[in-house]
Amino acid sequence: EDQVTQSPEALRLQEGESSSLNCSYTVSGLRGLFWYRQDPGKGPEFLFTLYSAGEEKEKERLKATLTKKESFLHITAPKPEDSATYLCAVQERISGGYNKLIFGAGTRLAVHP
Amino acid sequence: GAVVSQHPSRVICKSGTSVKIECRSLDFQATTMFWYRQFPKQSLMLMATSNEGSKATYEQGVEKDKFLINHASLTLSTLTVTSAHPEDSSFYICSAPMSGRLQETQYFGPGTRLLVL
Numbered sequence: 001e002d003q004v005t006q007s008p009e010a011l012r013l014q015e016g017e018s019s020s021l022n023c024s025y026t027v028s029g030l031r032g033l034f035w036y037r038q039d040p041g042k043g044p045e046f047l048f049t050l051y052s053a054g055e056e057k058e059k060e061r062l063k064a065t066l067t068k069k070e071s072f073l074h075i076t077a078p079k080p081e082d083s084a085t086y087l088c089a090v091q092e093r094i095s096g097g098y099n100k101l102i103f104g105a106g107t108r109l110a111v112h113p
Numbered sequence: 114g115a116v117v118s119q120h121p122s123r124v125i126c127k128s129g130t131s132v133k134i135e136c137r138s139l140d141f142q143a144t145t146m147f148w149y150r151q152f153p154k155q156s157l158m159l160m161a162t163s164n165e166g167s168k169a170t171y172e173q174g175v176e177k178d179k180f181l182i183n184h185a186s187l188t189l190s191t192l193t194v195t196s197a198h199p200e201d202s203s204f205y206i207c208s209a210p211m212s213g214r215l216q217e218t219q220y221f222g223p224g225t226r227l228l229v230l
Contacts, residue, residue, distance in 0.1 A: 032217065043119075043206045043221040044157070087156065100147060101208075101219060103156045 002027045006088050006104035013111050016077050021107045023088030024070040031091040031099060033071050035064050038085045038106070047073075047086075078111045085109070116141065117209050119222035126197055127230055134192045134225045136163075136207030142187035143209035147219070148180075151204040163190040163207075197229045 003026045013019055025033065032051050036044035048057045050066040057064050061082065063074040073086055085108045089101035120135045136146055144165045149157040161182055162170040169182035181193040194201055206224040210217055 034219065036221070041204075041224070041226070043117075043224045046218055046220055049218055100159050100162060103158075105156045 002090065002092055002102050004088055004090050004102050004104035006086075006107050008107060009105065010108045011110070013075075013078055013109070015079055015111055015113050018074070018076045018078070020075070021073040021086055021088075021109070022070060023073070023104055025088075025090045027090050027092050027102075029092060033066055034089045034091070034101060035071070035073055036087040036089065038087055044087055075109070078109075080111050080113055083109055083111045116211065116220045117207065117222040119207060119225050121225060122223060123226040123228070125228045125230065128198050129196055132194045132197055132227060134194075134205055134207075134227075136190045136192070136209070136222055138188045138209045138211075138220075141209075141211050143190075143211070144187060145210060146184065146190040147208045148182065148190075148192050149206045149208065151206060151224075157206060160192075163192075165190075194227065197227070199229045202227055202229045 005024045007022045032049050034049050035047040037047055038044045048064040053066055053068045055066050061076045065072045085106045087106045088104045091099050091101050116139050118137045124132055126132050146163040148160045150160050151157050159172050160175045163182045163184040165184040165187055171177045179195055184190045204224050204226055206221055208219045208221045210219045
């Protein structure tokens with residue numbers, strides 16, 4: 001059964017204190033791994049898609065990396081506005097069509113000034 | 114800017130009534146859309162896959178007669194919660210995949226907060 005596990009469940013950082021969020025996954029054939037940011041009361045905002053082990057993508061203070069078993073979301077010198085829940089989701093490789101995403105429980109990040 | 118919209122953003126209704134939620138893809142066509150439900154402090158749970166021109170595919174445990182899905186056009190899917198009860202109160206979110214030359218991305222709508230009294 002496909003599984004996505006995110007850790008830690010919650011993370012509190014001081015402004016400027018870099019850290020990493022983890023997403024470990026079990027899927028028979030990975031089509032893509034997605035990272036989203038979700039603010040309270042809003043829909044998830046797309047951040048990155050990673051497709052193969054060794055791939056890295058960056059956006060401002062965020063960098064996502066992928067291995068065969070896990071993905072990391074690195075946050076460099078975070079600011080209070082980076083506070084949100086970060087969601088990881090995997091998409092299994094199945095022939096034809098669009099495939100559903102399986103989400104992890106998320107990591108709630110709080111960055112304090 | 115937003116690529117997927119939802120309407121309404123929040124709705125309060127009485128128990129026993131039906132509520133319709135619209136999900137629209139903006140500036141792109143979506144033959145498939147997805148409907149999720151999210152309870153407080155929990156992650157997104159897929160309810161069903163909406164398919165343009167054919168029946169929706171429901172996840173295990175989701176009642177298809179209670180959550181009616183209609184994919185009326187290539188840019189519109191609707192979710193109707195029939196005979197809503199307080200336990201149906203939740204945050205409902207839709208998504209639509211958009212394929213580019215190099216990748217496929219699923220974009221989410223802003224969500225609809227449903228409160229059933």
